[in-house]
Amino acid sequence: MNPQRKIKYMANLNLKSKSEHDYDAIVVGTGISGGWAAKELCEGGLKTLVLERGRDVKHIVDYPYMNEDPWDTETKNALTTEELKEKPKQSRTGIGRRKDLKNLTVNDLEHPYFEDKPFDWIRGYQVGGRSLIWGRKSFRLSDLDFEANLKDGHGVDWPIRYKDIAPWYSYVEKHSGIAGNRDGIPHLPDGEFMPPFELNCVENLAKAKIEETFPGRYLINSRTANITVPKDDRGKCMTRNRCQRGCPFGASFSSQTSTLPYAEATGNMTLRPHSIVSQVLYDADKKKAVGVRVIDAITKEVIEYRAKIIFLNASAMATAAILLHSKSDCFPDGLGNDSGELGHNIMDHAMGAGARGTVEGFEDKYYKGRRPAGFYIPRFRNIDKASTTDRFLRGYGYQGRAERSGWGRGQNNAAFGGDFKDSLMKPGPWSIRMGGFAECLPYHENHMRLNYDTLDQWGQPTIIFDAEFKDNEKKLCEDAAASGAEMLEAVGVKNVKATCNITNIGLGIHEMGTARMGRDPESSVLNGNNQIHTVPNVFVTDGAAMTSSACQNPSLTYMALTARAANYAIKALKNNTI
Amino acid sequence: MQRRTAIQSISAVLGYSLTPTMITGLISSCKEERKEGVGNPLFFELGDMPILGKLGEAFLPRTETPGAMDVKAHLFVDVFLAKLANVNDQKLFKRGFKAWKNDFEQVTKTAIEGADQSAYKKNLDAHYNIDGGQRKEVNELLAGEEPSESLSLNKFLIYNFLKKFKSVLMLGYFGSEEIGENVLSYLPVPGEYEGCIPAADVGNTWSLG
Numbered sequence: 138m139n140p141q142r143k144i145k146y147m148a149n150l151n152l153k154s155k156s157e158h159d160y161d162a163i164v165v166g167t168g169i170s171g172g173w174a175a176k177e178l179c180e181g182g183l184k185t186l187v188l189e190r191g192r193d194v195k196h197i198v199d200y201p202y203m204n205e206d207p208w209d210t211e212t213k214n215a216l217t218t219e220e221l222k223e224k225p226k227q228s229r230t231g232i233g234r235r236k237d238l239k240n241l242t243v244n245d246l247e248h249p250y251f252e253d254k255p256f257d258w259i260r261g262y263q264v265g266g267r268s269l270i271w272g273r274k275s276f277r278l279s280d281l282d283f284e285a286n287l288k289d290g291h292g293v294d295w296p297i298r299y300k301d302i303a304p305w306y307s308y309v310e311k312h313s314g315i316a317g318n319r320d321g322i323p324h325l326p327d328g329e330f331m332p333p334f335e336l337n338c339v340e341n342l343a344k345a346k347i348e349e350t351f352p353g354r355y356l357i358n359s360r361t362a363n364i365t366v367p368k369d370d371r372g373k374c375m376t377r378n379r380c381q382r383g384c385p386f387g388a389s390f391s392s393q394t395s396t397l398p399y400a401e402a403t404g405n406m407t408l409r410p411h412s413i414v415s416q417v418l419y420d421a422d423k424k425k426a427v428g429v430r431v432i433d434a435i436t437k438e439v440i441e442y443r444a445k446i447i448f449l450n451a452s453a454m455a456t457a458a459i460l461l462h463s464k465s466d467c468f469p470d471g472l473g474n475d476s477g478e479l480g481h482n483i484m485d486h487a488m489g490a491g492a493r494g495t496v497e498g499f500e501d502k503y504y505k506g507r508r509p510a511g512f513y514i515p516r517f518r519n520i521d522k523a524s525t526t527d528r529f530l531r532g533y534g535y536q537g538r539a540e541r542s543g544w545g546r547g548q549n550n551a552a553f554g555g556d557f558k559d560s561l562m563k564p565g566p567w568s569i570r571m572g573g574f575a576e577c578l579p580y581h582e583n584h585m586r587l588n589y590d591t592l593d594q595w596g597q598p599t600i601i602f603d604a605e606f607k608d609n610e611k612k613l614c615e616d617a618a619a620s621g622a623e624m625l626e627a628v629g630v631k632n633v634k635a636t637c638n639i640t641n642i643g644l645g646i647h648e649m650g651t652a653r654m655g656r657d658p659e660s661s662v663l664n665g666n667n668q669i670h671t672v673p674n675v676f677v678t679d680g681a682a683m684t685s686s687a688c689q690n691p692s693l694t695y696m697a698l699t700a701r702a703a704n705y706a707i708k709a710l711k712n713n714t715i
Numbered sequence: 716m717q718r719r720t721a722i723q724s725i726s727a728v729l730g731y732s733l734t735p736t737m738i739t740g741l742i743s744s745c746k747e748e749r750k751e752g753v754g755n756p757l758f759f760e761l762g763d764m765p766i767l768g769k770l771g772e773a774f775l776p777r778t779e780t781p782g783a784m785d786v787k788a789h790l791f792v793d794v795f796l797a798k799l800a801n802v803n804d805q806k807l808f809k810r811g812f813k814a815w816k817n818d819f820e821q822v823t824k825t826a827i828e829g830a831d832q833s834a835y836k837k838n839l840d841a842h843y844n845i846d847g848g849q850r851k852e853v854n855e856l857l858a859g860e861e862p863s864e865s866l867s868l869n870k871f872l873i874y875n876f877l878k879k880f881k882s883v884l885m886l887g888y889f890g891s892e893e894i895g896e897n898v899l900s901y902l903p904v905p906g907e908y909e910g911c912i913p914a915a916d917v918g919n920t921w922s923l924g
Contacts, residue, residue, distance in 0.1 A: 208892040211794055212794060218801060334908050505917065548881070555778040558778065
């Protein structure tokens with residue numbers, strides 16, 4: 138098994154005979170969940186066609202910026218005003234303004250969408266999808282999350298509980314390699330971890346003071362999908378913190394390092410880039426999906442591929458768009474949309490609230506290496522009776538880090554001259570900061586719909602978003618700012634500043650919920666195995682499946698749901714029950 | 716960056732041999748030459764460049780470590796204004812540059828082109844070695860809208876220019892290869908994270924964030 142091995146591609150597109158179009162399974166999308174679907178289905182012996190709408194990105198050879206220093210680009214890694222013209226929406230977040238990621242976020246002019254209310258839809262159309270540019274924070278959900286909707290009546294009940302997914306969390310963690318510490322916190326369950334990236338001296342002080350002052354609050358090593366022990370052909374993390382440019386060591390989890398090579402090694406995968414899935418094809422007599430219709434992104438040729446099962450992993454919004462566009466007599470409002478919930482209940486994590494300040498002391502201490510992860514403060518609100526508040530529902534967690542300032546500390550003051558310059562060569566004072574990730578409730582009215590008035594260049598309907606964070610999310614953010622400041626004060630941090638500028642929905646890049654799992658076909662799209670209730674040979678295991686958002690970074694849950702559903706599908710195919 | 720060294724160090728810390736594909740990948744990414752910015756200026760007039768160079772050197776003069784001129788940090792100011800600044804910032808910067816030059820010549824009674832380096836230092840002293848009350852006034856001026864009254868406007872334009880120039884100059888200076896690789900502590904492939912080590916073991920601040 139070698140991640141560097143070249144993946145076989147379909148040699149030509151002129152495949153007219155029916156047999157050549159037949160596969161056991163089709164996977165739509167090659168990001169985090171699509172890569173996992175490909176790996177599991179191929180390893181389960183299924184001949185699998187893996188479709189990706191964007192270009193191919195090969196491990197290492199297609200990472201042109203992986204070794205670049207700031208002085209290696211004329212603009213010191215910033216996109217020019219001219220280049221930014223093609224990214225009016227991607228540039229709403231940092232990764233959309235970076236030269237090194239220019240080709241890993243989309244051109245908004247080529248891939249337009251519309252907003253009734255502001256929606257920051259950050260996309261990566263390439264093999265590997267956003268698995269190349271994700272933040273890699275990997276946390277389990279717990280029954281606090283799986284029972285939340287049932288308990289407070291928002292949304293519908295998850296059809297699964299922690300015990301159903303726990304073995305699959307272990308399964309994907311063991312393979313992916315998650316660096317983390319076993320902290321024994323019941324509502325943030327421990328997993329199968331590799332050694333964590335250690336905390337620095339200031340973070341250790343913060344941990345001690347916060348845990349001593351506030352029972353029930355913990356500051357832990359963040360859990361991240363960067364391996365700290367070599368595994369298979371992947372090298373351990375070199376702490377360059379350049380994961381998003383593509384990791385030449387293979388230490389950072391991406392589809393390129395961790396799933397697609399394993400799928401390829403089986404000989405069962407056919408990967409087809411430049412393949413835009415337009416619709417899922419439904420056979421009313423068989424009461425099943427029979428394949429997908431693909432538009433070749435370059436030639437615009439329309440091709441149909443057939444398979445026994447279909448996994449939709451195009452990302453929450455694109456998956457919902459494909460289903461909404463898959464209209465037939467049986468499904469006039471989109472495939473599997475009997476409930477009317479398809480495209481609704483959009484969730485994300487509300488960001489923009491946090492706290493920071495400077496730390497005195499430790500001037501004789503420094504660190505070495507650029508960690509791909511800092512610390513995490515798990516949710517501490519509404520956990521149990523003692524932590525329950527009537528001000529808001531659910532909770533938030535924080536990501537943060539402490540570090541010493543660099544030369545930038547002199548950039549905006551009035552100093553100049555030789556002594557000033559030379560003083561900036563030395564590390565400056567320590568600072569610490571933390572930013573909240575707040576849970577978003579599932580609101581039916583937060584939705585997306587298709588716009589048939591403005592089609593894209595492939596004749597496909599575009600998406601219109603009509604979604605927003607509401608009062609509960611705002612209150613969570615206000616509390617995250619105040620609690621953050623309160624904790625830093627307890628640590629003895631100086632110049633503490635709390636901020637609360639809640640982001641637009643989408644900016645968390647954790648969009649989810651558009652085809653939620655549920656127990657009742659009347660109010661949900663998917664069942665407990667991620668099958669569309671009424672079209673059981675179609676599985677959705679990307680963010681669309683999420684019934685509630687929790688406040689933890691969600692990708693690990695997509696991985697676990699995907700592996701679980703794929704293994705269910707393989708068995709069901711063998712037993713002829715799909 | 717020293718490519719060969721970097722590749723060797725990558726291979727040493729990796730703990731296993733690099734496959735031929737990996738080496739090809741590492742080398743091919745090094746081949747691309749992206750440096751530009753030398754030759755004719757992109758935003759300023761050719762005659763402006765020595766002036767900007769001297770102003771840069773006044774902000775960050777040569778000591779035991781290189782000065783702004785040594786690393787041509789002012790060339791990045793030109794790139795920044797041409798390629799990264801928006802139209803409004805470009806216009807404001809240009810007006811500020813003009814106002815500052817006029818002010819410089821009025822004070823020194825000499826053409827700015829002929830002024831020596833010490834005149835630039837005196838100019839910065841005059842603008843920045845001011846008392847607390849004056850500094851507060853400048854800060855308030857810069858935080859507000861562009862004033863209409865001509866004296867205030869002139870002051871606003873000059874300070875805005877100097878502030879922006881310094882900020883971008885520093886990006887060019889500290890983000891230069893010379894400072895990044897040979898003056899600051901440069902470690903492209905750290906290999907591991909150690910969270911609490913003696914600062915003396917590192918010396919200067921890390922160049923890569």
